[in-house]
Amino acid sequence: MTIAQSLDNECTVQLTKCQKYSKKYDRDDLKRQVFIAVCLNIGHVVIGYTVCWTAPVIQKLQSPDLTPLDKPITDENASWIAAILNVGVIIGSQTGAYLSNVIGRKPTLLLAALLLFTSNVILLLSKNFTSLVVGRVVSGLGVGGTACGNLVYIGEIASPEVRGIILTCTGLLHTLGNLLVFSVGPFVSYSVVEYIVIVMTATHVLGLLSIPESPVYHVIKGNDDAARDTLKYLGRSKDIETELKTMIENAKDRRNAYTRIEDSKPLKPRWTWLDIFGRKRNRKALFITSTLLVIQEGAGIVCIIFFATSIFQKAASSVKPDLATIILGIAQVFGILLAPILVEKFGRRTLLIFSTSTCALWTALLGTHFYLESINHPSVESIRWAPLAILVSFLFCYNAGLGIIPNVLVGEMFSPNVRSTGSSIAMCLGWVAGFTSGLSFGYIIIIIGSHAIFLSFAVINILGCLFTLKFVPETKGKSLTEIEAMLAR
Known part of the structure; x- marks a missing residue:
């Protein structure tokens, strides 16, 4: 078969899919869903910008000429601000x-925004280290609420045919937020860095004001008519009854979060710790996902993202630190972009x-590079390009597996009735590891040296590899029922 014939066949297949899709959903029916996704995904750009904010800003805060504070911050201060x-x-x-689940998806997203x-x-008006720390804590509150809330909301309002695409876009836009602060931050003042994100967050708030409440929340509160009206608004009139039935069944099954005695009454909270720790498959799922998320955060990504510009300065890279940071972004x-393809191909x-x-x-x-530099080894002068090449390679390999697969497994391994609680426990443990990793960066550099912290990251990654070989099963191509059965053995 020629290349032209192959392309023609592929086009025919895709056209057939589009025709089948158009019979169920008109293009106009998806406009509101796309608009809502845009409003929500502005929040993911803000999250990416906020997470990597320290990379270009730390250098300004440590400079007597550029800092807006009453005095420059130290390396220890920088670690606290990041972590x-x-x-x-x-x-x-x-x-x-x-x-x-108490006040609704939309109000919670608005509060986070x-x-x-x-x-x-707060960060724009900060004049001392304490106010910076307060500002970063409040940023974390907004990031946590937005990141989790957006994924839940999108999953509940999007049509099945476009849900995967919209959810994939959240990761991409998060990364674009990283790239934005990497690209702009080094070349503008501290206040301009803040004005940019303030404009984005204000736009995000205005966008959220125009979105509807999730139909699932209406079902949780026993208001099936409101859920039906929301699905109509979203252009999902053709599958309302199917979706409503599924939502109600799922709501009844999620015994960890809700109990519904009568269809006319709201669902009420209920604890499910016994379901997590009392069943082998859930204990095993929690053990595997928690460990992988801790390794994910402790493998070096937190320090590399938070302190990218500082790392290149300390390494005396032959590439300007600001340019090198943009290349990392x-x-x-x-x-x-490549990660989803690799996951489906290789498992x-x-x-x-x-x-x-x-x-x-x-x-x-x-x-090793930092160690050779610490002892003034002559070979270092000829490989000043190495830090950039190494970190680019690290980011590619990290994002190809460790950066995304633990999150995928969180959604696959827990039983439906404990998925929400189990995943929140695992993710919290990962964030604790991220806090510890970011906080230790400045102190280890001062006490031992830059080489020590990166060698410790190497050890953590080796442990992650051994853990995967010993405990992590392959879930590619398996249904959730098959995965549960596998973990129950």
């Missing part, structure tokens, strides 16, 4: 999960083994 975000994220995500706006106003975007377990082993190699090489 404290994770404390806010932990609290924000758990609080947001609770509030979304207002927290992001408020935090950046671009590498992240390409890694995110979860294989990619995790590849990712952790190669990340161990790159962090060990960077640690």
